[in-house]
Amino acid sequence: METVVSGIRSTGKLHLGNFYGAVRNFVQMQKEYNCYFFIADYHSLTTHPTPADLHGNVKQVLVEYLAAGIDPETATIYIQSDVPEIAELYLYLNMNAYLGELERSTSFKDKVRAHPDNVNAGLLTYPVLMAADIIIHKATKVPVGKDQEQHLEMARTFGNRFNRMYNVDYFPEPYAFNFTEKLVKVPGLDGKGKMGKSEGEGNAVYLSDEPEAIRKKVMRAVSDAGPTEENQAKPEPIQNLFDLMKIVSSSDTYNHFDNLYNKMQIRYGDFKKQLAEDMIIATSPIREKIHDISNDHTYLRKVARLGAEKARESASKTIREVREIIGFKSF
Numbered sequence: 001m002e003t004v005v006s007g008i009r010s011t012g013k014l015h016l017g018n019f020y021g022a023v024r025n026f027v028q029m030q031k032e033y034n035c036y037f038f039i040a041d042y043h044s045l046t047t048h049p050t051p052a053d054l055h056g057n058v059k060q061v062l063v064e065y066l067a068a069g070i071d072p073e074t075a076t077i078y079i080q081s082d083v084p085e086i087a088e089l090y091l092y093l094n095m096n097a098y099l100g101e102l103e104r105s106t107s108f109k110d111k112v113r114a115h116p117d118n119v120n121a122g123l124l125t126y127p128v129l130m131a132a133d134i135i136i137h138k139a140t141k142v143p144v145g146k147d148q149e150q151h152l153e154m155a156r157t158f159g160n161r162f163n164r165m166y167n168v169d170y171f172p173e174p175y176a177f178n179f180t181e182k183l184v185k186v187p188g189l190d191g192k193g194k195m196g197k198s199e200g201e202g203n204a205v206y207l208s209d210e211p212e213a214i215r216k217k218v219m220r221a222v223s224d225a226g227p228t229e230e231n232q233a234k235p236e237p238i239q240n241l242f243d244l245m246k247i248v249s250s251s252d253t254y255n256h257f258d259n260l261y262n263k264m265q266i267r268y269g270d271f272k273k274q275l276a277e278d279m280i281i282a283t284s285p286i287r288e289k290i291h292d293i294s295n296d297h298t299y300l301r302k303v304a305r306l307g308a309e310k311a312r313e314s315a316s317k318t319i320r321e322v323r324e325i326i327g328f329k330s331f
């Protein structure tokens with residue numbers, strides 16, 4: 001069975017875009033592949049979180065992934081820093097990662113532009129750590145978005161370089177992987193572009209949002225004065241709301257409002273009310289699980305321990321073999 005690895009940065013609450021764009025696929029994938037999903041807390045240190053923030057964010061992501069349906073018995077879900085073998089492999093890979101190629105990485109250049117006062121070595125070698133994350137389990141499939149393709153290419157480079165250097169055929173090549181083929185882009189509520197946590201207040205609906213908060217956000221979503229002709233093309237803010245309805249509502253509901261729009265009889269108040277209620281129906285079971293799980297420290301401890309144990313079993317095997325290949329020998 002092929003091995004899948006994906007890392008999730010610990011950056012806080014999940015929204016509908018994260019859920020329909022990524023997490024729902026993980027839930028499907030765990031049934032078909034040998035899956036390792038981890039919370040990338042080593043990676044998050046490049047931005048210097050306080051100890052309390054670091055722990056809180058890791059916990060939040062762990063809780064929400066479990067609530068969204070990742071099954072810790074089927075998949076291996078773990079916290080990166082619980083597997084120090086990853087840091088060891090990162091050290092070895094760093095010896096054959098060159099300054100020039102690391103400086104050319106698009107994400108590095110973006111980070112340098114955005115935070116010129118914090119260009120640390122961890123940021124420069126972020127792709128090396130990411131390669132270690134992936135090849136430590138000899139994964140071949142990595143479910144990530146388009147923006148991560150360059151990192152995957154670097155992971156292949158570092159794995160291949162190791163193989164060539166020691167004349168072994170040890171690490172397989174990992175490739176970016178879209179489980180569903182058709183990628184969904186979940187629009188936001190601000191009338192332009194995608195849902196995202198950095199797109200401003202009110203644009204994103206979070207899995208943990210209470211029903212009243214969802215109603216308020218949706219009622220305030222950007223719309224317009226209504227169609228002025230029958231069967232008129234929808235302007236972006238309206239199209240976005242319809243796209244959201246297509247994701248969370250039944251096709252009958254969607255067709256009902258689409259017909260009203262085409263006949264110029266739509267009332268945005270009713271339309272938004274329905275959209276909000278369907279978002280509430282879609283998120284409520286997850287929200288309730290988030291509440292239950294976040295108070296269940298015994299369960300969280302058990303999940304983290306089980307994940308660390310399963311991940312370390314795979315990682316320590318790799319590290320044992322890598323040490324042997326490199327030539328470390330005990331006296």
Ligand code: ADP
Pocket residue numbers: 011017018019020021022144145184185186187194195196197198
């Ligand atoms: P954000 O854009 O809120 O910062 P991240 O960059 O942390 O979210 O993305 C985490 C995952 O969720 C990625 O796999 C990304 O492709 C997916 N994702 C984020 N926003 C959306 C969206 N609006 N539609 C579809 N997928 C999304």
Ligand code: TRP
Pocket residue numbers: 005006007008009040043129130133134142143144148151
């Ligand atoms: N770099 C990824 C991101 O920004 C997160 C990540 C870290 C990752 N290590 C990984 C993703 C390993 C897949 C595999 O989203």
